[in-house]
Amino acid sequence: MAKLELLPAVDVRDGQAVRLVHGESGTETSYGSPLDAALAWQRSGAEWLHLVDLDAAFGTGDNRALVREVTEVMDIKVELSGGIRDDDTLAAALATGCTRVNLGTAALETPEWVAKVIAEHGDRIAVGLDVRGTTLRGRGWTRDGGDLYETLARLDSEGCARYVVTDIAKDGTLQGPNLELLKNVCAATDKPVVASGGVSSLDDLRAIAELVPQGVEGAIVGKALYAKAFTLEEALEEVSR
Numbered sequence: 001m002a003k004l005e006l007l008p009a010v011d012v013r014d015g016q017a018v019r020l021v022h023g024e025s026g027t028e029t030s031y032g033s034p035l036d037a038a039l040a041w042q043r044s045g046a047e048w049l050h051l052v053d054l055d056a057a058f059g060t061g062d063n064r065a066l067v068r069e070v071t072e073v074m075d076i077k078v079e080l081s082g083g084i085r086d087d088d089t090l091a092a093a094l095a096t097g098c099t100r101v102n103l104g105t106a107a108l109e110t111p112e113w114v115a116k117v118i119a120e121h122g123d124r125i126a127v128g129l130d131v132r133g134t135t136l137r138g139r140g141w142t143r144d145g146g147d148l149y150e151t152l153a154r155l156d157s158e159g160c161a162r163y164v165v166t167d168i169a170k171d172g173t174l175q176g177p178n179l180e181l182l183k184n185v186c187a188a189t190d191k192p193v194v195a196s197g198g199v200s201s202l203d204d205l206r207a208i209a210e211l212v213p214q215g216v217e218g219a220i221v222g223k224a225l226y227a228k229a230f231t232l233e234e235a236l237e238e239v240s241r
């Protein structure tokens with residue numbers, strides 16, 4: 001069986017690595033230097049880093065220089081998210097040398113532009129499907145942006161290579177992933193899915209890994225690592241069995 005990829009997360013707000021609860025601004029717990037956090041995950045054996053500029057996602061500024069620095073220093077693959085919504089922000093993100101970018105709001109608000117950049121950049125573009133129930137959310141998860149499955153069908157028809165699926169109700173809560181949502185999204189698309197939100201234990205990772213045959217390719221792990229629910233080494237060992 002193909003192994004589940006793990007993407008430890010570094011979310012950046014106001015220059016700090018933070019974790020939020022339900023993605024809500026103001027719920028930040030700070031974990032210090034984003035570069036130190038990213039290097040720690042790399043030293044622990046991560047093959048991927050999921051790096052988010054939360055200020056860019058919320059529209060409260062940006063951490064672009066810092067995010068670029070972190071991406072350039074990493075020897076591992078980087079998935080870059082947050083505030084990538086037009087030609088300039090996409091060009092800057094891709095120029096960091098990241099492996100791929102993850103588009104959220106743009107996929108809801110500027111579908112023609114997203115179709116164009118999917119056609120231009122293929123596998124370097126993923127779309128983040130951030131949902132409450134089956135309603136997509138954009139602009140820092142503060143605005144509704146349409147139906148999950150209608151949007152997924154549209155993006156599939158445009159050749160989107162991959163989806164990062166976040167259950168906002170689970171994100172940052174350590175309450176376990178939404179396995180039903182992951183199964184439903186996998187049933188609706190042939191494209192790989194990266195699971196995000198709620199991972200709290202090695203059992204959760206095992207449960208997500210069981211969905212690899214259905215199309216789940218990876219899992220983003222955030223709060224559980226920062227809260228030391230398990231180590232990244234333990235998690236990597238778990239998904240390599």
Ligand SMILES: O=C(O)c1ccccc1N[C@@H]1O[C@H](COP(=O)(O)O)[C@@H](O)[C@H]1O
Nearest residue numbers: 023057081082083103104105128140141
């Ligand atoms: O990751 C979070 O906790 C988060 C919280 C609130 C908003 C966005 C968040 N993360 C990621 O940011 C991008 C979306 O940014 P944009 O809409 O394209 O500007 C997406 O990957 C979210 O999962």
